[in-house]
Amino acid sequence: MPxxxxxxxxxxxxxxLSQVGVGYAWxxxxxxVDIFLQYAAGTTIPPSPSL
Structure with missing residues (x-):
């Protein structure tokens, strides 16, 4: 879908978003939906409270 x-x-x-290194969980x-940045070795940075 475009x-x-x-x-x-x-x-x-x-x-x-996963194509640019952003992860999500329903x-x-x-x-x-929780959105987070993905980094090497499966580590993540938690979402910003302002999102």
């Missing part, structure tokens, strides 16, 4: 413009925002499929209970 990126789209919606209500003045650019929306992209979150799975595309929380079914909360129905939210």
């Amino acid at each position: 990126a789209i413009s919606y209500n003045g925002r650019t929306m992209i499929p979150i799975s595309m 929380d079914q209970k909360k129905k939210t």
Whole structure:
């Protein structure tokens, strides 16, 4: 699915972020997505509280 413009925002499929080193995890209970940066050896940096 390509990126789209919606209500003045650019929306992209979150799975595309993995192509640039961004990881994500779906929380079914909360129905939210956590987004984080991936680095070598599987380490991650937690998301910013402002996101």
